[in-house]
Amino acid sequence: MTLEKLPGEIRSLSLLRESLTVLRKELVSELRSRVALSSVGLFALTTLIAVAYQIGPYRIHEQDRPHLHSALLWIILFFAASSGLPRVFVKEEDAHTAKTLRLAARPAAVFTGKLLFNLLLLLGLEAFLVPLFAVFMGFAVKNIGAFFLVLAAGGLGLAASSTTVAAIIARASGSSTLFVVLAVPLVLPMLVFLIQGTRMAATAADWTAALPALRAVLSLTGVTLVTSAFLFPVVWHD
């Protein structure tokens, strides 16, 4: 046998299919345990009800609504996501499956699969929360297309940064506290642009209004993904 014929190198499935295998495992595990779904959903619902009860749709001046609504929406989304997204790696360490996975799967497949899972979780959270937010807070949007694009870009950006930070903190004790501490500086610039983009979509029907913020979010997401591609194998194996 030569190095060229190593069985380990004979990969019958592509990286994408290995990543989808990881994603499928995450989905099946989550649907059976429902830990992340419950924590994210309950956090989002509780926060939304508390905010809606205190502020409601009519206690803010009409001019200020887009500013405040945009900020509140992303604050709720970010902190709800923070309660469930780090679990993708933390649960592997807690359940002692991380070592088994580390030996079996390529780091890129693990990262991509878990990123896709977090993305789906965030998009699901947005699909659940945004209509409720619109109803409870009287949130109106002038450019629905731009708003959906901002939500999608925000979902990808938050999923990318959360997955990367989750991988870093998974082996530390007090990982949930550490997650917020590490995620905030990474996510804060993204949140600023997401709030700006949401406000633009809410106030202006013109597509060009939300574009600069959208571009900034996508750029930050791109930088996070590229950095993660280099960083993750080191974090995962060391």
Next chain:
Amino acid sequence: MPSTAWSERTLSYQCTRRCRPRVSRATLGAVEGVRVEFRDIAKRFGRRLVLSGVTGTATPGKVLVITGPNGSGKSTLLNILAGLVRPTRGSVRYLLDGQELSKSQWFRLLGVCAPDMAVYEELSALENLVFFSRVRGLALPQELLEHHLQVLGLRPADLRRPVGQFSSGMLQRVKLAQALVHDPQVLVLDEPSSNLDSAGHELLAQLLTERARRCAVIVATNDPREVAWGDTVLELAA
């Protein structure tokens, strides 16, 4: 229970990429394979020196047994040999035909079963095996995986039950199946018969005898019956 069928079946790596050759382990020579050479290994956790000056070789076709009292560093040494923990001093080399393997190549050829390496409790035994074979890039038919689990002593009725409901002995069999599913070149086993009944112990002995003809086996144990499997015994001091 098809327990005698183990040696009759040979896993072959099925390749869906047309450019790649199909390789069967049956075509490999009896003692061809990966050698693990470790020299002057030392490991320190804080001020505590767990291992010092440990040297040895694991060769294809032989069983290397590592023994010693509790706290002598058997599991630490296995983790170092597996590439999961870095030694404080010393070196580990994985050689195939004299050529050194990279860590990713090595992981592909390695099967590990250890008490601190779990499988996914939300998934069934079969789902676990499908997952671990697919993330290793192998497209193994489900019937073969079912057979693989049955050879290790699991009843057909248990294959689709979540492993979280399994007894510790059954769980150990699933962990062994996970370590063997990709037909590894080097098999690393930490206390492999822990939680197994006498039938399970006999099955494991039969399995190891068959495996040891084709690959290098490293076993860490204090069980005198398992120490007897060793062609070489490395005794660690307390």
